[in-house]
Amino acid sequence: MNATAPVVTGSETAILEGLIPGYAFISRLLLSYLQIDLSLYIPYIITATCIYFASDFVYSYVEHLFWSYFMASAEVRIQDDVYTYLMFWISRHRTMQNTVHIYASTQLASGWYYYNSEDSDQEFDAEIDEEEIAKSSFDECWSQIIARDRTKRLRFTPSNGVHHFQYKNRTVFFHRIRDQSAQSLYMQDMSERLIISCFGRDTTLLKQLLADAQAAYVARDGNHTIIYRGQKANGHTDWVRCMARAPRALSTVVLDQAQKDAFVNDIKEYLHPRTRRWYSNRGIPYRRGYLLHGPPGTGKTSLSFAAAGVLGVPLYLLNLSSKTLDEDDLMTLFHRLPRRCIILLEDVDCAGITQKRGAGDKDKATATDTNSTAGATAPGDKPDGAAPEKQGISLSGLLNVIDGVAANEGRILIMTTNHPEKLDAALLRPGRVDMSIAFGYAQSHDVEKLFASIYSTLEGDLRSGEMGSSLEEETKACLSNGGVKAVNGVHPAATPLERISELARRFAAQVPSGEFTAAEVQGYLLNYKSDPHGAIEGAAQWLKSTQEMRQKRLEKLNLSQ
Structure with missing residues (x-):
């Protein structure tokens, strides 16, 4: 007992x-x-419990000491470009592709910060032989494209947690961390961070890894022009990468060659290192601005894009008419511009800021509007109790970011407008607009160049053979006439390039010089991109219909006034 x-x-x-x-x-x-x-057994249970909690604390403490004093690490936040570089490099690493725990997605970064601009059409073209594309019919080729578009390309990256791989014969740890305390999906996208670490106290290996990741990402873009767009979402304003486009040749821009050369040479002189030193020694702000003005469709935006490709600098697009941007956002975006870039402000005359200096000033264009009735509410007036309208960006705010005391330096500002007479004189003074280039309607020699560029076989073209077969049939018809008579106005001994040149002269002779924009001529020719003779034969009808349409628009505009 x-x-x-x-x-x-x-x-x-x-x-x-x-x-x-x-x-x-x-x-x-x-x-x-x-x-x-x-x-x-109570004493033993209590002792075991104390040992368990003590060991857990000791393990965490020892692990912290080990990682602090015996490991080198580098942390990368999702808001930085380095995040995209590292994730791009990791997604292509052989060891990381075979990891057991993976994160599957269709783009490299979560959230709206980084758009995956890898051109899927280029990937598709790389998978199919060029001769096969040229010979295949539309139905055959289109079925493959639709099948590809239905299934987006999956990209696999390591999931949350610690992973390890070999780099330069050393073990590197990859730690992907997501803050679970985020209250919303947007905040979760903002909270992710990456940590790479290795044994030792030297961070040289990690720096080399990040440099290799950046080089691999940049090499993917090649000589493409990177385009960014100013965007605001969920209270955050930043430049978002839109796409990487193949550079446009400067020769394809319809503009006087002397004007194009002067424009490009002026930018090159501005970007030369000696020019920056010259500006600094004389206390002159190192900035350069250009105004491209002319009718719509004359090539203002095309020249900006072509210049970015020639110089190899990124192109930043900003819409001043956006209702989500205010002056603080505009200042933030300009401060985040890198040096040696082109920022493009399109249609500044339509932004509603060109003739108002501040938020309380009335728009001069509104003040001079004679169509307002006496009983109508003025555009600047607000009914009693109405919510205040968002003011947006004022002219004074734009002038401050362009050449204010806190304005950044080293960038190239290009503004385009269809109506330069509507712009305030303060916006056009030297220092803000240093060179003005006028775009006009296409002349006869411009029409010839457009025609030749459409129908000439260029490097990289994948033609169906219709153009080449029509030229071969034309040659046979010429030779069947004894080699004496020309067919369709082309000499039988002419080369394909000479035939295109002759056809281009015939087409240009029908189009009145200085009455049509390059966009209008190009739009018409695209309807006959494989039939140059059809384009020449239908030119008269196109000219007639275009002039009638212009006349109707003019009459409608006169009636509205």
Whole structure:
């Protein structure tokens, strides 16, 4: 009986019952059926519990000391470009592709910060032989394209947690962390970070890895022109990468060659390192601005894009008419511009800022509007109780970011407009607009160049063979006439290039010089991109219909006024 008697008193049992609910019942149960006195094991249980929690704390502390003093690490935030570089490099690493725990997505970065601009059409073209594309019909080729578009390309990256791989014969740890305390999906996208680490106290290996990741990402773009767009979402304003486009040849821009050369040479002179030193020594702000003005469709934006390709600099697009941007956002975007870039402000005359200096000033264009009725509410007036309208960007705000005291330097500003007479004189003064280029309607020699560029076989073209077969048939027809008479106005001994040149002269002779924009001529020729003779034959009807449409628009405009 003494062997099975409990060794704890009633007061001790009451204390244990308070600490461990159900202790009295469990102890009586074990004592009655298994002859086990639970009180004998209480010291061991308490000791084991203390050792468990102590070991967990000691392990965490020792691990922290080890990573702090025996490991080198580099942290990357999702808001930085380095995040995209590293994820692009990791997604193509052989070891990381075989990891057990993966994160599957259709783009490299979550959230709206980085758009995956890898051209899927180029990937598709690389998978199919060029001769096969040229010979295949539309239905055959289109079925493959649709099948590809239905299934987006999956990209696999390591999931959250710690992964390791070999780099330059050394073990590197890749730690992907996502903050689970984020309250929204947007905040979760913002909270992700990456940590790469290796044994030792030297970070040289990690720096080399990040440099290789950046080089691999840049090499993917090649000589493409990178285009960014100013965007605001969920209260955050930043430049978002839109796409990487193949550079446009400067020769394809319809503009006087002397004007194009002057424009490009002026930018090159501005970007030369000696020019920056010259500006600095004389206390002149190192900025350069250009105004491209002319009718719509004359090539203003095309010249900006072509210049970015020639110089190899990124192109930044900003819409001043956006209702989501204010002056603080505009200042933030300009401050985040890198040096040696082109920022393009299109149609500044339509942004509603060209003739107002501040938020309280009335728009001069509105003040001079004679069509307002006496009983109508003025555009600047607000009904009683109405919510205040967002003011957006004022002219003074734009002038401050262009050449204010806190304005950044080293960038190239290009503004385009269809109506330069509507712009405020303060926006056009030297220092803000240093060179103005006027675009006009296409002349006869410009029309010839457009025609030749459309129908000439260029490097990289994948033609269906219709153009080449028509030229071969034309040659046979010429030779069948004894080699004397020309067919369709082309000499039988002419080369394909000479035939195109002759056809271009015939087409240009029908189009009145200085009456049509390059976009209008090109739009018409695209309707006959494989039939130059059809384009020449239909030119008269196109000219007639275009002039009638212009006349109707003019009459409608006169009636509205």
